[in-house]
Amino acid sequence: MKWLLVVLACLQVAEGAVRISLKKGLSIRDKMRAAGVLDDFLRHIKYDPVKKYQPRQGSVVRQPITNHLDSSYFGEISIGEPPQKFLVLFDTGSSNLWVPSTDCKSPACFNHAKFKPSASSTFSPGGRSCTVSYGSGSVTIALGWDTLRIQSITVTQQEFGLSQEEPTQPFYFADFDGILGMAFPSLAVGGTATALGGMLEQEQLAEPVFSFYFSRQPTYEYGGELILGGIDPRLFQGDIAWAPVTQKLYWQVALEEFAIGQSVTSWCSQGCQAIVDTGTFLLTVPQEYLESILEALGAQETSYGYAVDCADTHSKPHIAFGIGGARLALPPTAYVLNSHGYCTLAMEGTYLPSQDGQPLWILGNVFLKEYYTAFDMANSRVGFAPSA
Missing domain, CATH: 2.40.70.10 (Acid Proteases)
Structure with missing residues (x-):
């Protein structure tokens, strides 16, 4: 009977929550080292891995790109109608959602998926921009609204950022296209709405909780799971x-x-x-x-x-x-x-x-x-x- 109850609980979690499989790619650090540019990059930045955690200054949040040098777990989302797909880093250390834009002319945007506003029938421009300042440069994002989808989760008129400029290094070497921040709304650049806030307001989560499982032996196809709206006792x-x-x-x-x-x-x-x-x-x-x-x-x-x-x-x-x-x-x-x-x-x-x-x-x-x-x-x- 105990075994049956556990199985039923797991089935309930699986039905009520959305599971996102996380991929595990090579880290930015490993890719930059293989390309022979890591040492020079690190020499020319003033590196402190926790500048990301300094207080906000106006609409600028200082988050060193080097904080993501070793991050290599990412999953798929889509934005727009029809959906445009992106791989994003699900980041509990930041709060903004942004992806590259077709307006971005930086080399870092060339080898990543880019959002095309004119291809989405539901896109609304925001008319303002924000800057996220990093240890090695700044990412400028224009704000807009569109439909965000993560499997069965659908958030309409979700505010998000479209990168206009990105530092060539290290994002050029990233496997992920953008970042979906999962920290508190008070951390969001420019007071923008967070993706989690949109999910809660539009009642897209079975429960107001999310959870992460990272595999000890990750592969590209399976590095772990993000569960939106639940907790899985099997993990x-x-x-x-x-x-x-x-x-x-x-x-x-x-x-x-x-x-x-x-x-x-x-x-x-x-x-x-x-x-x-x-x-x-x-x-x-x-x-x-x-x-x-x-x-x-x-x-x-x-x-x-x-x-x-x-x-x-x-x-x-x-x-x-x-x-x-x-x-x-x-x-x-x-x-x-x-x-x-x-x-x-x-x-x-x-x-x-x-x-x-x-x-x-x-x-x-x-x-x-x-x-x-x-x-x-x-x-x-x-x-x-x-x-x-």
Whole structure:
């Protein structure tokens, strides 16, 4: 009987929610390295992986493109009537929806799908534009309205951005065409309407929740799933640990403790904050703790990251984050990246604290591959459970 109830629950979730299969392509970083342009690109930008999380200034939001260098999970949407298809990065670290436009003359737009307003019978121009400023340049978007579709979800008159100019690097190398932001409306550039807000207002979600599952062994055809309007118990183990959002900009939660092996550090004794970001691949560590982590994990700084001995990976300690009363651990196989026999920590440091001054961590795909993550919009909370 218990087995039957579980099956029925799973069937109910599948019927009431929309499942988007996420593809896993080569990262922008890997493509730029293969093209021989990565080193020069990184030398000529002032790189801080969390400029994305600085406060807004007017209609400009500063989000370094380098934040997406390692992001390579994306899925399909369509805009317009008849539908024009795009691959987008589903990003819980931003709030705007934008895709390239046929008006974009930047080289970065040439090898991506571009929205053609004149080909859509339902398009309405917005008459204004916004700028998203990145560490390596700016993306200028013209605003408009049209029908957004994600499988059976249909949102009419959804406001979105059409890129007019994009930096050649690194978006030229991106597998995805645009970005669909899934953070809070207060983070949206220019106060534009968010895609999730449109889904809620037009009652297109079975429940006011969405969830992500990232495969530990992703392929291009299947890197994981985004479930809009539900949670699938088949994709996780045990119970979900819920943590309230501490600031309704990003999906930001309190980090109660951080442990290396069996040793709980004192770093978060006065409080830490963590942003849960599907648009970031790595873990971002407060700069003041980075040296201690490198020492504890036996890593050395190099031009390609924090190198470790590949043969020693399995002997390294787990690291663990205390969130929502649960200890969420990452094994070394999760936080050590092996690229053709060269191993590095999947971590970067930042000098930027959270807006309340507490140390700020960012939990990207390295963390999310280990934990099924649910985003509850009605109750402003994030839930975690070990991935199945």
